[in-house]
Amino acid sequence: LDQFVVCPTEDVVGKVQLVLFTIHSLEVAQVNQVLRKCGCSNIVKIDRIIQLETIPMTGTGKVAYRQLEKML
Numbered sequence: 001l002d003q004f005v006v007c008p009t010e011d012v013v014g015k016v017q018l019v020l021f022t023i024h025s026l027e028v029a030q031v032n033q034v035l036r037k038c039g040c041s042n043i044v045k046i047d048r049i050i051q052l053e054t055i056p057m058t059g060t061g062k063v064a065y066r067q068l069e070k071m072l
Contacts, residue, residue, distance in 0.1 A: 003055045005063050006046070009072045017047035021068055025051060 005021045020031060031046045050071060056064035 005055055005065075005068060007065065007068050007072065009069075018045065019072060020046045020049045021052055021055060021071075022049060023052060023054060 003023045007019050007021065008016050009019055011017055020026070026049055028046055028049055031049065035044055035046070036042075056067040058064050
């Protein structure tokens with residue numbers, strides 16, 4: 001099962017950045033290249049990747065976004 005989660009965060013000047021959480025070893029340029037090939041706008045780009053052993057889930061099987069946000 002492929003696991004990818006994208007969370008927005010703000011940098012020090014308040015600009016929104018997209019962080020990709022994944023169980024895979026990926027490079028930012030590689031991911032953004034795939035996004036372009038899929039037809040995503042240049043506005044949509046991953047700024048940082050955090051690789052985890054597993055994506056945290058709640059007891060009901062949904063992504064535990066609060067846990068991921070704490071990692072930012």
